[in-house]
Amino acid sequence: AQSVTQLDSHVSVSEGTPVLLRCNYSSSYSPSLFWYVQHPNKGLQLLLKYTSAATLVKGINGFEAEFKKSETSFHLTKPSAHMSDAAEYFCVVSEEGGGFKTIFGAGTRLFVKA
């Protein structure tokens, strides 16, 4: 069975410092993994996706994530936070077949201090 655990409900960083948002997953098959960002009063926007190609995935706005099968993790990072990165971030796992087999994590709220 699939599951997704975002290890932190809130993360606070200072502008210009690194960002780390943690995500662990479980899946019976080789999953596809995604990170989405949600700004206030907006829908979810895709940041990046992993689909069994390179384990280090680069996304938009300077974000990247590394797929580590041995640790069942897919942590999201950014070298230097910007004020505009303040938002809610969701880790998502999807198994072959799509449809109902897509699970969203509970989300991590990122705060960026000036």
Add this chain to the structure above:
Amino acid sequence: NAGVTQTPKFRILKIGQSMTLQCTQDMNHNYMYWYRQDPGMGLKLIYYSVGAGITDKGEVPNGYNVSRSTTEDFPLRLELAAPSQTSVYFCASQDRNSNQPQHFGDGTRLSIL
């Protein structure tokens, strides 16, 4: 390219009223989804559809109905609105393969008083 369009953006209903949340997509995607997002929570799947004429229940279907008469449209119906249905509703679409991302609308903010 409009993507996924949801209407209305905001709505206030009285208990017991009914309404339909509209969702349309112009990407010719087979899969479509309805989610609700409660404050501080992730998304919960209400209903989904894998193609025109085919719908199925998600995690929290009670109190809702859907139809999929065309590939483009996937309306969500609330028959007897209850305060517990106060939430933000998101519609999403996805290409057939699970390695493709879901595309989301901007949401409908619904309050039931």
